[in-house]
Amino acid sequence: MEEPLVPLVPMSHTAHIRSHRKPRRNASSLAMRAGVAGGVLSTLAVAGASGAASAAEPVTQTIELPTLTADLSTQVAQSADATQQAAANYELQAERDAAAAKAAKQAKADLADAKKKAEARKKAEAERKAAATQAASRSSQRTTLAASADADVPVAASGSVATVVAFLKAQVGDAYVMGGTGPNAWDCSGLVQAAFKQVGVDLPRVSEAQSTAGTPVSLSNVQVGDILYWGSAGSAYHVGVYIGNGQYLDAANPSKGVVIQDLSGYPATGAVRVL
Secondary structure (H helix, E strand, O other): OOOOOOOOOOOOOOOOOOOOOOOOOOHHHHHHHHHHHHHHHHHHHHHHHHHHHHHOOHHHHHHHHHHHHHHHHHHHHHHHHHHHHHHHHHHHHHHHHHHHHHHHHHHHHHHHHHHHHHHHHHHHHHHHHHHHHHHHHHHHHHHHHHHHHHOOOOOOOOHHHHHHHHHHHHOOOOEEOOOOEOOOEEOHHHHHHHHHHOOOOOOOOOHHHHOOOOEEEOHHHOOOOOEEEEOOOOOOOEEEEEEEOOEEEEEOOOOOOEEEEEHHHOOOOEEEEOO
16 A cells, blocks of 8 residues: 655755844843943043043153253263272272382392392401401411521421421522522522412512512511512512511522522612512
8 A cells, every 4th residue: 555645845945054143132232232332432532531641741751851861971970980980999009019019029139139248248257357367377477487587596387478488498599590480490580489379379470560469568567478679669670588687588690599688788679568
């Protein structure tokens, strides 16, 4: 049996799609939105008024800018002054440090110089005392030699002066030869030079130089061991050695040779002392 047919009713092609039309708003909703809109407009009005007021204020800000600029200039100037003062302080401190270092260096040099001078004075004083002691010893030796010569007693070779005199006496009887320097023939200056060399004194070779080799002494103060010379100082033509008791020893000439003679018989012109 066939099914009964159901009649088909035609439908709109948009019947299954929701309507895009917004629902109708009621009066209360519209009133609320109107209130909100009014509030927004009020706010905008206030903001506009505030903006207008702000637009009228540049004069006040322009008046305050010079004050800010003056403060900033003062701060910059103060900072520059502080920097300059700090630099001056550093420079002053550097100068003080340099001066202190220089003073310390000078003080060290002065101390070293003072020590050197003190050592030199000490050495000079020691040498002076030694020289004084040696001079006293030589004076004593001369006194002893003179006394022995007066008594015609042989003298032992002791001390520098005694050594010189002993050497000279040992050559008595040797020949005189011009330019002779020993050991068995002498001229006047060669004999004197050899005698003093025995005690470490290096005399010049010729009589001219020997007459100025020591300290000049007067003939009235002549002592044993002094060199006698004939002629002027610096150009003497003959030399001998005083041995006390008014006598001297020399290499006289080719006819006499080395002899002991009386000073009174052939007075010397002058004398020098080297011991």
